[in-house]
Amino acid sequence: MKLTRFDTSIEEFMIYCSSKNLSRKTILAYEQTLKFFSDYMRKTFEIERVEGVTKSHIRLYVNSLQERGKYTSVRVEKVNSNLQSRRDYGKPVSINTINNHVRNIKVFFNWLSDEDEITKNPVDKIKLLKGSERMKPLLSEGEINLVLSSFNKTKFDTYRNYIITLFILDTGCRISECLNIHVEDVDLSNKAVILKYTKNKKERLVFFSTRMRKELQRWIQYKDRYFSNELLFPSNRGNVMAPNTYETALRRIGQKRNIELFPHRLRASFAQYYLLNGGDLYSLSRIMGHSSLEVTKVYLQLDDESVRRQYQKFSPLNGIKID
Template sequence: MFNEFDFQIDNFMMYCDSKSLSRKTKKSYEQTLRLFSIYLRKEHTITDPREVKPVHIRSYIKYLKLRGKYTVVINTGSTHLNNPEGRSDHSKQISDTTVGNYIRNIKVFFNFLKSEHEIGTSPASTIANIKPDRKKKKLLSLTQIKQLLNSFDTTKFHGYRNWVTVRTLLDTGMRIGECLGLRPDDLDFRARAILITNPKNRKERYAFISDKLSKDLRRWLQYRDRYSDSEYLFPTTRGNKQDVTTFEKVLKKAGEEVNIEVTPHQLRNNFAKYYLLNGGDYVTLSRILGHSSVEVTQKAYLDFTEDEIAKKYQKHSPLNNFNL
């Protein structure tokens, strides 16, 4: 039954549309708020956001930690298609990262309602954020990177496309959404640069490419133009823009074939770490990655293992570099 909470969620989602937020971000907001609305209605008979108090949000956080993954769905009519009970992680504990994202999304929602004068104060303003421990992303070895690249069948359009895409991610550190949105006109081979026009923070920037990737992209364009007239640099076989989630699945499957766990974001992380291990600095890296500040970059990429630190030390040791 449609209620005031549902109406305000719709209102908030229209606001998100006007801000040109990414599809992934909007999906996260809506899923969080719909599930929160179901909980409030069932457990506290609350159907109006003006009735929500801090205690309700805290009780929801406790509930999240107890209920387990995929035990609650927004649309029960689709469970026969999605089969949440058949998932290997069904009922497992929800991670602190996920709970933290839920809290953040709920805070954004109530801050929006406050700015719209729908509520006087946000009931989420006193709710503490959860700061989960960052998991160290594994640094792929040269051997593993070669194995991953060799897993793609470059005799086929999609295999060759994925091979070049992975090399682009490794060489530029761009986000997968940015990469899949590239167009041929974004390439500047003379300057060895790629203009990223769809960044996360909506501020255009340049990603730079090596001589090797420049040659890869030139060859790819020649091949691509024989079989596709798509506006995208890395299109689907039908010429459409690739979906981020679909590429994530393709990359995961390619990694599994050679016993490597890998994600697009891990390739971005590996670019950053290898850039630093090879002598790059945080200030330049921050600009390349499109971060808002050097501090953001340092927080994201200070999680080197002892072995990685040892290798960096050997490369930059004073005695190793002095002629003594």
């Protein structure tokens, strides 16, 4: 199919994104969002140039996102012939997902405005949808113990996955950051590790506990019997491990224990426990590698059990001696 001027503008934007050294995941998210949007503009309003888009068009597109079900706009034969058999196929698209689409569209049109490609910016008065989904409840101590006890520590791959799980729970790092750590990046004496492969491409120093140091010492000695390379958590073949390999293993353990489990939930639990145990938002933001405090504030969402624990810990009456 012949490229429209809208498609060309998207291609130019993607080149710009690549020049900014954004992560592959971020670039892919922009591209998918904008191609869906341009396809909607062309089919619904016959708009083939970015200059033709108005704020009303964007609002109508947001409304269409709310009305359609998950994956219903995806060409099944292009992606997965079994897509319609998914349990969540056709279910409502979440507010968070829709807001991610809106953010990506806003970035695109703000870039067009900065480049003087458009004279009137249609996203100037476009706001995110109000309300958001609550985070998954904090993993309880009992659930964490159940998960950790499910790993077979007598085999290389399952022992490695056990240590990775401990490491994320103890440091809050992303799984992609974790899998690119080299042994030389780990300072066992000072209980610190330099993360070099981060989301924003900036090195970040994170710290780990005394218990984690002992676990890492044992793990490194064990790993070195199998592989001589410098990766802290190599794949079974000694290469950089794919994140989905770990995600799949973690999900299986979650299914076995009837716990919804994925790497980001471990990271979120780290953040929430950090705050519950008295840590401050500013240091947490730095540890997590967030671009701003606004991103970190999402972890202030607490479930009822966490609020109950905090109340019992900080109740004014409990601290007052009353005759």
